[in-house]
Amino acid sequence: MARPLRFRRSTERWHLDRVRQQLLSSLDQNIGAEMGTPHYRPPNGWEGVRFDMDNDDIALFVWNDEEAYWLGNTETPSALWRTNKFEWEQVPYPIARWAQRELLADLQVQEPWLAKYPHVSWFFLPVLMSKDGRESTRKFFRDYACGFPDADRDDALSYLESVLHPGTLDDYRHEMAGKLGTSHQVDRTRMASAISEFAAAKILTDAGYDVTPEIEVTTGHFLDYRAKAPDGTNVLVEVTRPRSPSRRSANTPVAAVRDTAQVKTSGQLANHGGGVVMFVDCSNFLDDQWAAVRGEQPNVRHKPAVVYRVRPDGHVEGYQKGDVPLDLDGVVEWV
Template sequence: MARPLRFRYAPGRWTEDRVVGQIYRDLDRNLGATRRRPWFKQPDRYAGERFEMDNGDIALFIWNDEEAYWLGNTETPEALWRTEKYNFSDVPDDVSRWATRELTAQLHDESPWLEPYPALSWFFLPVFLSKDGRETTRAFFDEHAAGFPDATREEALEFYESFLRTRVLDEWREVMAGKLGTSEYLDLTRMTATMGEFNVGHLLVEAGYEIEPEIDVSTGHAIDYRAERPDGEAALVEVTRPTPTGQRRAGTPVAAVRDTAATKSEGQLEEHGGGVVLFVDCSSFPDDEWQSILAERPEVHHRPAVVFRLRPSGRIEGYTKGSVPIDIQLS
């Protein structure tokens, strides 16, 4: 499985002859390639090319007498195999902005339904245009409403657009977007679980907390969030998301919640030894299954815990177990 899009940095003197000989001819020989002018003006200190492959792959390349940057969802030319890779945030700002404009235009040309959602388009751009995941990641939002049952694509997109527009996760974009995966096979379980982390991020921000994801702890694990109140009080938060009974062997919705929570609490959280709030995101369950969970309010093998269901409208229902040190309003 390929990684999310990253730049390759190639120091050294590049000329048009070298670009043609070592980049274009390699691509054309292996895939069939056409040289194009970039759609947008590249940074002034660079010359630029856009390569379009016969199979729909694209690549961007800018260079000068001292260095070059490559970004593409296609085979890497041999001349660039041993080059270092960098995230969008780790290259010069003007290079990153230019490449983002190019790729965003490509994304919206191919999937115009994403154009009304610029924050979401930007945040997930490294996976929406990744080598292996560009079809599956878009299909997840387009055809599966990002994991919300009984919701339209537009409702799901507007919800995540509203959250990502706050920019609270911008610093961790590469990591958080990458969790969606870049596989050519649609893995609804993994993708939906990933969006559970965004759902909990939304809940924490709405409750007035500052959040920081991927907190390394002494057990060698990474806890999903550190949530801090304005007064400085903080708590660690771990997220799990059960799948509905129609997608698993558990016979009832209550069993599904118990089994999924047990896996998390008897593994990672048990090793940590306490001090973590477990959020059990039941947003994948349709109305009837969620109502049975809400009626029984099952234990989840861990305290403190928050069991909740979120709808794209922002409505939150749920219950807590134990003394939860986070002020979340549940209906």
């Protein structure tokens, strides 16, 4: 799977004639391209251009006397093939900010419905404008309501906006945004599972915990979160999301919860020496499916565990199994 949009850095000397000869010429010959003035002025001390391709790809190039940066969701000209790639946080802030403003302007023209959700647009910009994933990620947000099966798109995006607004995950933007993936096809199961990790972060932070994602443990696995309480206590959390029964072999909601949790327990958590809280997110269950789980409250073959369902209005309903070392009262309505 391709990665989210990243920069390339060149340490060679560039000037406008060389840009025309080695970048524009290559792009125009292969896919058709025009070079023009960016929407926004490049940072002081830098020169910059943008390329608009006939197939709707775009690219930005900015340079000064010492270095140059390329960012694009198109083919890379051969003159830049041997350059190193850098994430957004690894390039000078003025360059990242300029490129971000430029791409956000394009995104809002292409997908005006996203303009109401500035945090969603900014956070997921590296995938919403990526080479391979821009169509699939936009379609997931636009047509599949972020994985909520019976929700309005705007309600679902408003919820995701509320998750991102506090900035809790800003430092992990590239890593977390990339969980949506950048494949051509919409993988609803995988993408909805990614949204479950964002929902879990909101539950934990609303309960007063500081969260750090992607924690490597001694078994060589990575767990989804470390939740740090105000008193300094740390708790590891792993999130799993059962598929709706109508989309899997399990023929009941209760079986879906049990089977999914068992896969997680016998796989990723099998060799871990305990101490991990498993979050089982049933947010893709319809009302009647969740009612069956809520009524029976099945064991999930791992303790401690929290089984819950998030609604786009922010309401969370769930139950616990085992001695959960997290205080989620006031955030989760226990049933």
